[in-house]
Amino acid sequence: MxxxxxxxxxxxxxxxxxxxxxxxxxxxxxxxxxxxxxxxxxxxxxxxNSSTVLPGNYTVDVKLNDEVIGRAKLEVSQDDKESYCLKDEWLSDLGIIINRDFYNKYFNIKRECYEIGKEKNSITTFDNNSQIFSLYMPQAAYIKKGNTEHKWSYGDPGFNLNYDAYLSKNDEDSSIYGNLEGNVNIDKWVLYGRGYKYEHDKFTTDDVTLSRAIKSLEGDLIIGDTYTNTSLMDNISFYGVQLRSNNAMTPERRGDYSPIISGIAKSNARVTVKQNGVVLHSELVSPGPFHINNVRGIRSGELVMTVTEEDGSEQQTRIPVTFIANLLSPGNYNYDFGIGNKEATWEPDNIFAYGSFDYGLNLLTLNASLLFEQHYSNAGIGAVGSIGSLGAVSVSGNISRAKNQLETDQGYSTSANYSKNVGANGNLQIIGYKFSSEGYTQYANFDYRAPRKDKKEKERYEVTLTQQFPASNVFLSVTGWKKFYWNDNSVTGANVSYTQNFGTVNASVNGSYSRGDGAKSDYMLGFNINIPFRHNDRQFYSNSGVTYNRNSGIGFNAGFSEDVTKNFNYNVNAAASKDNESVSLSTNYTSSMFRTSASVSKNRNSTNASAQIGGAIIGVKDGGVMLTSMSSNSVAIVQMEGLAGYAFTNGVESDWRGRIAYPMTTYMDNDIQISTDKLPSNIELTDNVETIVPTNRAIKLQKIKYKxxxxxxxxxxxxxxxxxxxxxxxxxxxxxxxxxxxxxxxxxxxxxxxxxxxxxxxxxxxxxxxxxxxxxxxxxxxx
Known part of the structure; x- marks a missing residue:
């Protein structure tokens, strides 16, 4: 027609x-x-489909200025053709108190309701397909109640098991690596653990904990393998019981700072980041420069980054990290209390207890900490103060007493830090200084059964700068540190990273320098450029770079990749240095049930091949067990029973039972909305948008009703x-x-x-x- x-x-x-x-x-x-x-x-x-909404009663999700605020019954009459007439009580139940003077001339006396859409700056619309009623109102037209905050969701009983298996083989031998991480949820309790196994090693477990989020305390109760979270002492991992505040639970205090961790991989390598023996992050990277900026759970102290290459060789980098505790608003506080043991035993002689408390006053935050056990004690006080537009300054002091089998040490440690966060660009500057007397001992380094260590830190200087220039698409990060020890040794290190975008082209320069314990200095410099291009209507991405290392000299690498489909891509790479040349091919495929990759590489001495598979197995009460390629801390299982093979949310097709795994952000509003255009035309939703505020590691079954x-x-x-x-x-x-x-x-x-x-x-x-x-x-x- x-x-x-x-x-x-x-x-x-x-x-x-x-x-x-x-x-x-x-x-x-x-x-x-x-x-x-x-x-x-x-x-x-x-x-x-485009006809006027028919009169009748509808259950709708209501949006106010594009924000979902609730669900309500909406009665549509024949008189609502020009503008929907909304009663004051209906709006009030949704948490909206309208300005009656603002809408006075649009009050329908006969129907006793407001025809809000007739006001020139207000709009009311109803999408019958998605069952969403939208209100657009100027700020002066209403007051939004503060008591409409969504309740936390602890989720449903279930389990979420993330797995990752890696196989590598070369001309001489092979290696297998497996990693498991998961949780079992019962009521408001979460049993969490992770473990890994290398081919010839036994299975090792980390961070096995039983925890519960407590809203009234804005904190978590944790039992098991955890770590201290104090602002005045180097944090340690321990086995015990802990009650600590959780800033993620309070919107005004969210946002952990994560430093940029960078390096260069010679092959398809695994990068592992640890602090005090605890694995904080682990991921596979491709050959060439890499940047990691999503490591969470970092505290003041030293990070150890290990790059494990395909051939089994390892390279370690130690990175000191200093944090300045956030200034707390007056009346706000952070706390951390615990009792336990640094080892997985409960021998009375080794049990310690500690407490840490930060409290906000006007322009000042006070810090206090205390730790004691039979042979060791430590106490500290500190303050963080604002100096207006110049930034913030923190000062602190600690004293310790440590007694081993041979002697007793007493000492003190002082520190001063300066921090400045500039403007909307997120620029951060930290200058830190720390002095420790010869008798001062950190509890992380204390062992009653061993004599004191000769290598004790005396002074430490640190400088960190991150700077963004949005107009020039430039990002700059510089970190430098120097540590002196009481045995006259010293360690110096620095990292620099510069990135700039030229349209779709990305260029970066990375450098590092280190020298310590009388060894020769080691330094690295690398340049990398990424250029997207099209050929025969296909999108490709090229990657090339050059690196210089004092030990291995100059190296070159070049490669390109293509996203063949939204689920499949490949990468070809070639590299050369004075000692070796190599070429590699890697592929990645992601389905709705799992993700997998494979690579093969050949160098002057050997041929290497590897394969990896990963994903998650999720089970939830009344929702069954499902396989998914998606890994997420908190997850919703969205189900439209009987609708298999439809990508009605999250861009992933539903499984045979009409289920899709939906990643959620912890302690934030997560609006799960169904894309009605992805559904058969004979399907009509009876509800659509659901807002969930999940606790940490929550598993939520969300069944969507439809006709x-x-x-x-x-x-x-x-x-x-x-x-x-x-x-x-x-x-x-x-x-x-x-x-x-x-x-x-x-x-x-x-x-x-x-x-x-x-x-x-x-x-x-x-x-x-x-x-x-x-x-x-x-x-x-x-x-």
Whole structure:
């Protein structure tokens, strides 16, 4: 059907539906629908989907200025064609108190409601497909209640097991690495653990904990393998019981700082970041420079980054990290209390207890800490103060007493740090200084059974600068440190990273320097450039770089990659240095159930091949067990039972039971919304947007209710053979109005397939004999 005919037909149909002429007027002959329109059902489908919302009662998700605020029953009448009329009570139940003076002239006295959409700066819309009612109101028009905060969701009983298996083989031997991380949730408790195994080593577990989030305390109760979280002492891992505050629970204190950790991989390598023996982050990287900026759980102290190459060789880099505790608002506080042992034993001689407390005053935050056990004690005080636009300064002091089997040491440590966070660009500057007397001992280094260590830190200087220049698409990061020891040794180190975008082209320069314990200095400098390009309507990405290392000299690498589909990509890379040349090919594939990669490389001495598979196995009460390629701390299982193979949310197709794993951000509003355009046209949602605020590692089953509809164009006759009068309400078996009879007895109906009968005034018809299509008018008799 050409465009002109389509427009004429739609005008005629709209006239038919909205006509207010009497039954005595000349009737419109709709027989052309059967003979002409039925040849192209897309035309009538388009008309049906874009028609005006029919009067009736709807359960809708309500948005205010694009923010989901709740769900409510919405009654639509024939008088709502120009503007929806909303009662004051209906708005108030959603947490909206309107400014009556602002909307006074739009108050409908007869209906006792406000026609908000008639105000020039306000809009009310209802999307019948997605069942979303949207309000757009200027700030002066309403007050939003503060008591509409969504409740935390601890989720449902279930488990979430993330797995990662890695196999590598070269000409001489092979190696296998496996990693498991997961949690089991029962009520409000979470049992979490992770473990890994190398081929010839036994399975090792880390961080096995039982925890519970406590909203009234804005903190977590943790039992098991955990770590201290104090602002005045180097943090340590321990086995025990801990109660500590959690800034993620309070919006005004969210946002851990994560330093940029950079380096250069010679092959497909695994990068592992540890602090005090605890693995904080582990991931596979491709050959060339890498940047990691999403490591969480870092505290003041030293990071150890290990790069493990394909051939098994390792390179370690030690990175000191200093944090300045955030200035707390007056009355706010952070706390951390615990009791336990640095080792997995409960021998009375080795049990320690500690406490840390930070409290906010006007322009000042006070810090205090205390740790003691039978052979060791440590106490500290500190303060963080604002100096206005110049930034913030912190000072602190600690004293310690350590007694081993041979002697007793006593000493003190002082530190001063300066921090400045500049503007909206997120620029951060930290200058730190720390002095420790010869007798001062950190508890992380204390062992009652061993003599004191000769290598004790005396002084430490640190400088960190991150700077963004948005106008030039430039990011700069510089870190430098120097440590002196009481045995006259010293360690010096520095890292620098510079990145700039030139349109779609990305260029970066990375450098590092280190020298310590009388060894020769070691330094590295690298340049890398990434250029996207198209060839034969295919998108490619090139990557090339050059590096210089004092030990290995100059090295070159070049490669390109292509995203063949949204699920599959490959990368080809070549590298050369004075000692070696290599070429490699790697592929990555992600399905809805798992993700996998494989690579093969050849160098001057050997051929290496590797393969990796990973994903998650998630089980939840009443939702069953599913496989997914998605790994997330907190997850929702969104289910539309019976709808398999539809990407109705998260861009992933549902499994055989109509389930999709949906990643959620902990302690934040997560709006799970169904994309109705991805669903069959006969599906009508009874609810859509669900807002979930998950606790840490929550697993939530979210079943989406929907109706399986049948759609018809009917011409209905009463018992006497006359067409049903225009304007007669059509109701379903629940008594809800679903349509109205139009001119010539014609009705356009959307009927739930579970409804056995439809009522036209005082008479009824059976739905069992109706054909589910809009391509022709069906003539039926009403009983």
């Amino acid at each position: 050409n465009r002109k005919k389509h427009q004429i037909l739609k005008i005629l149909l709209l006239c038919l539906i909205s006509s207010k002429s009497s039954a005595s007027e000349k009737e419109l002959n709709l027989q052309f629908i059967r003979h002409k329109f039925g040849q192209n059902t897309e035309d009538i489908e388009l008309f049906f 399986n509809m049948s759609r018809h164009v009917l011409k209905v006759y009463d018992k006497n053979g006359f067409v049903i009068p225009m304007g007669t309400a059509v109701k379903n078996s629940n008594g809800e109005i679903i349509s109205f009879v139009n001119n010539n007895g014609i009705s356009l109906l959307n009927i739930d397939k579970n409804d056995e009968r439809v009522f036209f005034g005082s008479c009824t018809i059976s739905t069992s004999g109706l054909k589910d299509n809009l391509s022709e008018i069906q003539e039926v008799n009403c009983e």
